[in-house]
Amino acid sequence: MPDSASPLAPYDAVLLVSFGGPEAPEEVVPFLRRVTAGRDIPDSRLEEVGEHYFARGGRSPINDLNRDLLARLRAELDRREISTPLLWGNRNSEPFLAGAVHEALDQGASRVLTLVTSAYSCYSSCRQYREDLAAAVDDVGPAADGLVIDKVRPYFGHPGVGRAWRRALVEALSALPDPTSARILYVTHSIPTAMDDTSGPGDGEGNLYVDQHVRLGRRLTDEVNADLGLAVEGELVFCSRSGRPGQPWLEPDVNDRIEELAAEGGVSAVVVAPIGFVSDHMEVVHDLDTEAAETAQKVGMPFVRVATPGTDDLFVEGMVDLLLERAAQARGEVVLPETWVPGDVRPSVCDPGCCPNLRAVKPALCGSD
Numbered sequence: 001m002p003d004s005a006s007p008l009a010p011y012d013a014v015l016l017v018s019f020g021g022p023e024a025p026e027e028v029v030p031f032l033r034r035v036t037a038g039r040d041i042p043d044s045r046l047e048e049v050g051e052h053y054f055a056r057g058g059r060s061p062i063n064d065l066n067r068d069l070l071a072r073l074r075a076e077l078d079r080r081e082i083s084t085p086l087l088w089g090n091r092n093s094e095p096f097l098a099g100a101v102h103e104a105l106d107q108g109a110s111r112v113l114t115l116v117t118s119a120y121s122c123y124s125s126c127r128q129y130r131e132d133l134a135a136a137v138d139d140v141g142p143a144a145d146g147l148v149i150d151k152v153r154p155y156f157g158h159p160g161v162g163r164a165w166r167r168a169l170v171e172a173l174s175a176l177p178d179p180t181s182a183r184i185l186y187v188t189h190s191i192p193t194a195m196d197d198t199s200g201p202g203d204g205e206g207n208l209y210v211d212q213h214v215r216l217g218r219r220l221t222d223e224v225n226a227d228l229g230l231a232v233e234g235e236l237v238f239c240s241r242s243g244r245p246g247q248p249w250l251e252p253d254v255n256d257r258i259e260e261l262a263a264e265g266g267v268s269a270v271v272v273a274p275i276g277f278v279s280d281h282m283e284v285v286h287d288l289d290t291e292a293a294e295t296a297q298k299v300g301m302p303f304v305r306v307a308t309p310g311t312d313d314l315f316v317e318g319m320v321d322l323l324l325e326r327a328a329q330a331r332g333e334v335v336l337p338e339t340w341v342p343g344d345v346r347p348s349v350c351d352p353g354c355c356p357n358l359r360a361v362k363p364a365l366c367g368s369d
């Protein structure tokens with residue numbers, strides 16, 4: 001039942017929304033079919049795409065990471081004496097979002113606040129989840145009539161995210177024999193350039209996905225240099241490109257950049273900070289810890305990977321602060337969003353046409369369109 005005294009009021013349930021991943025070999029191809037739905041990719045190709053999952057026993061780390069995060073969020077809510085139910089749903093694997101909507105209704109919820117495990121603005125990280133929520137409510141049918149689902153704003157610049165990365169970067173740089181000429185490589189998931197060009201509210205802003213990463217990276221580089229008395233440089237690179245070879249995606253690829261830096265000389269080590277990810281997803285353990293680390297070894301470049309926020313206290317506390325900020329907004333209070341990246345706080349209710357789906361127009365929740 002709604003508890004109007006709760007600091008999370010008017011919300012009576014919190015829902016962690018994530019990508020999902022397989023947990024057994026027989027789940028790999030069905031998972032990939034869902035990820036690539038509508039693109040007619042034959043199963044034989046999906047078997048190849050799934051190779052890095054098969055190489056790890058068919059189990060993605062992502063669901064276990066989310067279980068850990070849920071436990072830490074629950075503990076932090078309990079510590080603040082907030083008893084609001086905390087639920088979990090995925091886009092591409094069990095537990096699916098429709099089940100989470102059923103659960104919310106079973107618990108008597110009427111307003112659900114969602115926290116997506118993706119901190120930036122673009123179709124894949126924002127609107128697609130909003131479409132998933134609309135589809136989940138549609139799946140549940142009339143039982144979900146009147147259920148309100150809101151989400152927190154893109155939170156890449158939240159101090160909880162920034163401070164967790166700063167601490168991890170300081171630790172990684174301090175452990176190097178010669179940090180003065182290290183290079184920080186901020187890494188995120190590559191996306192088609194067309195998706196980046198249209199990320200944001202669509203009134204000429206665009207390229208918000210890259211811009212948000214660049215701004216967080218700049219702030220982190222400044223903070224870490226100040227903390228350690230250094231003057232290292234940082235730059236943004238990309239991992240996990242997929243899609244058709246002819247389609248332009250964001251570059252440079254992290255591997256190519258490591259090779260270039262080794263050839264140019266003058267860089268004592270690469271410090272790889274995957275700021276596009278909140279925890280050690282498959283992209284991090286495979287594309288960075290395995291592939292990029294191998295590339296670095298091949299060209300003789302010392303390589304360290306910076307810890308992701310994961311279940312870091314700074315991150316977990318920050319995410320609870322973010323939920324409380326959204327609840328205050330929903331109550332109509334005047335809220336000054338906490339941020340490390342002033343001037344780039346995105347609204348909690350997405351603008352019409354923001355981060356559009358370039359393939360189809362679908363209903364989406366949590367927006368004004």
Ligand SMILES: CC1=C(CCC(=O)O)c2cc3nc(cc4[nH]c(cc5[nH]c(cc1n2)c(C)c5CCC(=O)O)c(CCC(=O)O)c4C)C(CCC(=O)O)=C3C
Binds near residue numbers: 020
């Ligand atoms: C921006 C972005 C994020 C970050 C935001 C967020 O967190 O959502 C993200 C996360 C993730 N992506 C993941 C996995 C995959 N992404 C794929 C494909 C794609 N990703 C894209 C973008 C993103 N992806 C895009 C533009 C494609 C092309 C096809 C499409 O438009 O959908 C494919 C298909 C195979 C392939 O094409 O290689 C897989 C298997 C996993 C799970 C990892 C695990 O198991 O730990 C996670 C967290």
Ligand SMILES: [Fe+2]
Binds near residue numbers: 189
């Ligand atoms: Fe992806």
